[in-house]
Amino acid sequence: MPVNVLPVKVPPIKCQGIKTKLVPFILSQIHWVEPADSKWIEPFVGSGVVVFNRAPQRALIADSNQHIIRLYQGIQMGEIDRAIVSDFLQRNGEMLLRSGADYYYEVRDRFNQYASPLDFLFLNRACFNGLMRFNRKGGFNVPFCRKPQRFAQSYITKIANQVDWVAKQMAGKDWEFRIANWQDVLLEAQPGDFVYLDPPYCGRHTDYYNAWSQAEAEALAIATKQLPCGFAVSMWLENQHRKNSHIQDCWSDLEMRVCQHFYHVGAREALRGAIAEALLIKPGFATGNGRSSLK
Ligand SMILES: C[S@@+](CC[C@H](N)C(=O)[O-])C[C@H]1O[C@@H](n2cnc3c(N)ncnc32)[C@H](O)[C@@H]1O
Structure with missing residues (x-):
């Protein structure tokens, strides 16, 4: 085929x-x-x-990498979808615009404590050079990309559409995501x-x-x-x-x-x-x- x-x-x-x-x-x-x-x-x-x-x-x-798998499991279970991502990036993107690097590092600390998949997504798209790097203790340690205006509406829409696309690719399929x-x-x-x-x-x-x-x-x-x-x-x-x-x-x-x-x-x-x-x-x-x- x-x-x-x-x-x-x-x-x-x-x-x-x-x-x-x-x-x-x-x-x-x-x-x-x-x-x-x-x-x-x-x-x-x-x-x-x-x-x-x-x-x-x-x-x-x-x-x-548990963070990758937990994000996709969240999308598969419908806990994370286009609207949730859009709303999350909107709110956090505004905070980033207001407080710049300080806010990025606040989210990074929060993520390293609670490992929220939405924070993971935010960091992955706001970090330096799109790197995914973790220190010896498993803490995300990539610095800020230095663009406080990162989450413009068009960028948020693009990411939300990507989430929606992967959700559609999984829908009706027998897929297991596993750490x-x-x-x-x-x-x-x-x-x-x-x-x-x-x-x-x-x-x-x-x-x-x-x-x-x-x-x-x-x-x-x-x-x-x-x-x-x-x-x-x-x-x-x-x-x-x-x-x-x-x-x-x-x-x-x-x-x-x-x-x-x-x-x-x-x-x-x-x-x-x-x-x-x-x-x-x-x-x-x-x-x-x-x-x-x-x-
Ligand atoms: C080269 S990347 C895969 C890139 C992927 N094909 C793509 O296009 O995005 C290698 C992946 O292997 C994972 N990895 C590293 N060591 C591993 C291990 N021992 N068992 C399973 N996965 C591992 C990493 O977390 C990373 O996501």
Whole structure:
């Protein structure tokens, strides 16, 4: 069944390594027809841009970051919707306009104490460079973007519409959002399922939810190759400075598709620039579309 992924729509939260630009590439390379009772499994869901655009009938959607999952669970249960988000951002956006950085840091302290999903959304959209970063104790620690006028009406409407869109994508579907480590999620894969993996980049953006060691990367490769179902793994292949030797070391024997991509989330210049992204697919689950590239 061809998957219609254009135009790609964007979910309400941003995170490092978000695959918005790569969604058409990723989904067009995967051949999976959703056999009856099978599910899409995404252990590193992040913003959710891949699964929301794929919109399978059944899914197990997980991340170790409880804030991401609790926001989407709230939307799924109808506790958070377009109107609630709009009203919340309106009120808090006015406070931000009045008190600037002081208010941002007040919300950040409040979030680090009570972990409200609405505060999470506010911080995610008002913080510096759209970063999602937590300290060793799990506290959100990204500074203010220094734009007190951040929540203009058009911006609030855009975010509220994104919340509404993800709510619609979930509606009537058998989706479970779960706070979990990838090891536990992979154990649930059954023949017929499809697992899409987008692990953190080794040695980059390391923080409380994204600590990713070489040993863990190797363990993931071993466990993934033993899955009883189809899978695809996103991984950077090379940038202007170096090649990712981990692919050769741990992920050979798979179908590799490559897409050129401009990487620009991140504060430091060193984290920006052209990057070739690989999609490593279990043989038998790749479409015949071959190489693809994006500006
Ligand atoms: C590269 S991001 C995924 C980006 C996502 N595909 C998107 O387009 O937005 C990696 C995600 O893995 C999650 N993560 C990190 N370590 C994890 C672990 N041990 N188990 C499950 N999820 C983990 C992070 O919280 C983060 O959301």
